[in-house]
Amino acid sequence: MTPAAIIEALMQGTGRRPLQPAGILGEGIAAGDDAAPARMLALAVQAQLHDLPAPPTVFDEVAAAPDMRPIVPEAVRPMILRLVTGKGNPPDDAAAFALAQGLERHGLRLHPFDVPRLAPFVRKHAEMLGIATGEGEGEAGAATAWALWETLDETNWMLATPARKAGFIADMRLADPAKARALVEAQLPLEKAEVRLRLIDALGAGLSSADRPFLESLAADRAPTVKRAVTRLLARLPGTGAAEAQIAELLSRITRGSTGLLRRRVTFSLQMPANVKSAGAEIDWLATNFGGIGCSALAVALGMTPTALLEAAHDDGRLLRGIAFSACAERNWPVIGAIANGRLPDIWTSFLQTGLASFGLVTASERSDWASAAIPERLSLSSLDRHLVSALHAAMESPLPLAQARAVFRAATQSRYLGADLLTAAVAMMPDGGLEDVRQTLASMPPDIAGRARLLADILVRLKEGPRPL
């Protein structure tokens, strides 16, 4: 009997099919011996062990599309594992987000051997990491996805993820607005509301009156969010009925007055609708109504310059906020800067409530300009907490300008909510130029507060230094 035949017989059971010792493996074993089945089992298993398992007849083919991006430096690998795996190191907080951004910014990829261990982090930031996470895609899928994103053009952009699509269109708008508009026009009917909204927001870059017919054709979009975005863009275009109606509505709510004994000066105050009561609802209303018109147009309607308008609205915080929103709509950074460095140093937090995209800030350079204007370099905010800093990080989608990042970090170290999460979130927004100083500051702080932030800073510095040689 062969080993396979013996084991096959024992599968069914000797009670049903008695085993008759025979052949080499049955030598010396009596048929009636109670121990015969066990002895033959032992011999058959030993014989099978010496014969290796049969190899498969066919192997799967491996796709030959290697990911050519350099791998992270060797010394960074254990640091990355420490940062985003294990207890207390979430794969989706500000530090993890900053790590994914850093990898993308420097064109680096995770070491392939670390990807399985970093699975939660990879799933959360697959897009930035350039790794496809779908079933069965594996390494080959990752390489394909990366190659696609890296070489996005007008023939394949519609296959990318929503954020990449919007980024591609926003970039193209700065170079060739008409072509970008034509691409959006062709693609828009095929997209879901969420993607349509992103693409409409992307049109905010390089907006001109040439976009007006297309935008007006979208005013009846079935999704309310898309409709609002279209209205916002139309209101930014001079001469449209939407902008004029919006300004007229606001003028009806602005009351002119005067103050001063020796030198009378004009003052303005804003009357909010009676049904807008909470602070959050106030910001939403102001963003909706002021965010769609330019502050120059508003100032002209009130018969003064933007600078004089600021002076007149000085005592009304709500109106000042509204003017800041309208200044953002026309990218009037000096006006926002004047408000942030004067009466409302926390004006940037109001922008975060509705999101920067709702003001058409979709490109990295515009967001950077906004941050430079809206966040004072001498930020003094003792109530700064990790939620606020994380919201700023998420809105920026990239590091802050250096001066603002330093201001936020300094405010974080002085905040009454100082803790590991706040410090980590503040470091996550630091551009490369500020990391060395941050490391020195963190080195003098207790490890239970500064440990994770310091690890993040160390990683970002190493990523900046260069890739692992191939």
Place this chain on the structure above:
Amino acid sequence: MALSLQKIEQLAPDQSSLAAAKKLLKPSQWPTLQDNGEGLIWGECQGSGATPYRIAVTEADAGYKCTCPSRKFPCKHSLALMWMRADKLAPFAPGTPPQWVDDWLGRRRGPTPGAAAPKPAEPAAARPSIAAVTEEETPVADAETEARAEAQRARSRAQRESLIAGSIGAMEQWIADQLERGLAGFDQRAAQDCATLARRLVDGKAGGLANRISALPAALFRVPEDERPQVAARALASAYLIGQAYTRQDSLPDLLRADVRQAVGWNVTREALMEDAGLLRVDGRWRVLAARDEVQPDRLRRIETWLHTDAAGGHCAVLIDYIPVSGGATGNMYLPGEVLDAALVFYPSPVPLRAQIIAHRGTQAAAGDWPGSAMGLPEAIAAWRAALARKPWLDAYPLAAAGVQVRAAGARLHACSGEVALPLAAASHDAALPLASVGEISLFGLWDGREWTPLLAQTAIGEWSAP
């Protein structure tokens, strides 16, 4: 703030901890004693486990961490390290904290500003005292008592032999019953039947066999359904072989006899290993290839540290520690890439793999990556076959081979070289998947005759180690 003896007394959980710590004050028991010059000290101490325990202490707040499984906090190793520091009993070499110390520092909370110093709650008379330990006298051995104890031990051994013989008979009858009913449906009844037999084997003092049998249901359910009968056949065949070999142990060669006794459940004590000059001893620099742990059915965490040295023609060894699961997730894990400068003694076996450290001169980080194996896969398999012939119940065997390519075939990965294709363990599939796209590699893992569990690989893009 420096450590003082008074502070150590305050920290000690009881008098016996201090007494135990005092026995560890010999510098020879501490192959590694280092400090960073900023109040952080760490060391390694050879305890009763297979691998040395690692202890780190911060002087400022007397924070401590030890990898031993003791449930006393601080344990005797931590107390001894503090004591040696406080009394300057040994020099501490300056150094930078290794990875395991850094990991601990990263996890721990620092000293709380303004926190009150620990207050002794117990009355002064009951407080642990170093002075009391120093005054202790060594008990004088009584020859008559010793003779009585030895006679008692001989009676116990004979009684245990008798119990084991009975339990092996019961196991063989159980195997015959299983074969009569058929292996095809064994997985359905394994949980209950194996538990019943395991209890009988525990009662019969055959703990090693009991562990094998009680681990079988879990092993069956870890593999696909169609492979379960083969796994069951393999496990029952091994158990039968061990039982038969034990029954006929007097006719076996010494090493095989010693091995089968360990397989059944007889322990070889550390002292016995040290005293037996005939056992294989290898002195050299041992590279940690892999460390893995699993929880056994008897609620012990089994920690394996696989080592390799080029000394004496090249040897593989495994240090095995057992830690109660109830003690928490503590472990004594060495990491791949560390190098132990040590002399090892191997447990008696025709395939000597399990070992104990007899002299430990320290642990360092390796200078570079694992250089890989010099052997091809066919030669490695030939070595395994020779080992299997010497020890038929061989379980996991350390297989290392160069020139291996990992390829996928359906849901399974295979390590291929020429005509040979060994299936990789299904449980390692996700972790090992990146190896399929890096070309030829040098692979180390544990081969059990059915599948190869990859643990370490040297590849064109660096070293891979199993998570």
